[in-house]
Amino acid sequence: MVGIFLLLLTAAVAEARDFLMPVVLALLLSLVFRPVRRGMNRAGAGDGVAALVICTGLVLAVTALVMLLAQPVSTWVEDAPRIAWRIEQRLASLEGTVEAVTRAAEQLDNLAEGAEDSARASAATQGAEVAVEVRQGGGILAQVAAAAPLLLGQAVFTLVLLFFLLASGDMFYQRIVEVTPRLGDKKRALAIARDIERRLARYLFTITLVNAGLGVAVGLAMWAIGMPDPLMFGVAAFLLNYIPYVGAIAGTVLATAIGIVALPELWLAFAAGAAYFALTSLEGQVVTPYFVGRSLKLNTVVVFLSVAFWAWMWSVVGMIIAVPVLVVVRVFSEHIPAMSSVGRFLAANDAPPPENPSAAA
Structure with a gap:
């Protein structure tokens, strides 16, 4: 029974990922910013005000980062197929340099003409492949655009839940004391x-x-x-x-x-x-x-x-x-x-x- 329960629990957690992920992220973020909230409480700000300031600052920081990084990230993503091809070419040229050192000069002379023709054909073929990949490179951005509504919804849900978690203060501890029946259990649960x-x-x-x-x-x-x-x-x-x-x-x-x-x-x-x-x-x-x-x-x-x-x-x-x-x-x-x-x-x-x-x- 325990084994069956664990398997079902794992499957349920995996299946409910779209709901559970923003919930867990909000819980972790609330723990990250809880020292900040308590510092603001000591300065005289209430839980709601502190939560609003923290969430607003988080939104502004993320927005600023997105605006700063949108252009370079989109450029690198769009050029991903071409970048992979250029990396392969540079590493191939390095390998060719090492091999050239080990070859005899007369072999290089005999094969120079054939190697040149082969290189031209290979470059043309790879160039055509890269052109096709570049035309298809928008697939990554298309996938991101398709997932954007879900990601935006999860981000908003995470932010709203984070606000409520920070604004609730120490209500969680009060509920533990209220719902736990015995004094020893209360102490252990609070600890x-x-x-x-x-x-x-x-x-x-x-x-x-x-x-x-x-x-x-x-x-x-x-x-x-x-x-x-x-x-x-x-x-x-x-x-x-x-x-x-x-x-x-x-x-x-x-x-x-x-x-x-x-x-x-x-x-x-x-x-x-x-x-x-x-x-x-x-x-x-x-x-x-x-x-x-x-x-x-x-x-x-x-x-x-x-x-x-x-x-x-x-x-x-x-x-x-x-x-x-x-x-x-x-x-x-x-x-x-x-x-x-x-x-x-x-x-x-x-x-x-x-x-x-x-x-x-």
């Missing part, structure tokens, strides 16, 4: 809810600040190397770094690929990829562990599997929520003795033993 909020708020708020710093560093590095649209790379680094492991690899590949097309020398393209990878590695190995703390360190294998599972379930949004879900499970394991082994399995090797505030209470 779990507060611990989840504290850890997730700390993790998400800190990660957001760290990712913002990483985006600035990546943007400056791309600008120094001479990459086009360094702002786009900074924003991409900020967003991709919410995805453990996969985000850093995807950003490195993206920087290298665009560098191969846009930069005059191949070594500069690989330098751009290396700079991106070095900055994300420094962030992942030094900066984030220092600011997040050892208590939130998780088993890397479990994190990778969680990212893969949620990517299969909810695509990009799933990869973003993978780590917060593990943090929630670990908090439950620390407060419920029957789940203590699960919590220890989720923890990293150098993480401290799980605490049990409920037991202490």
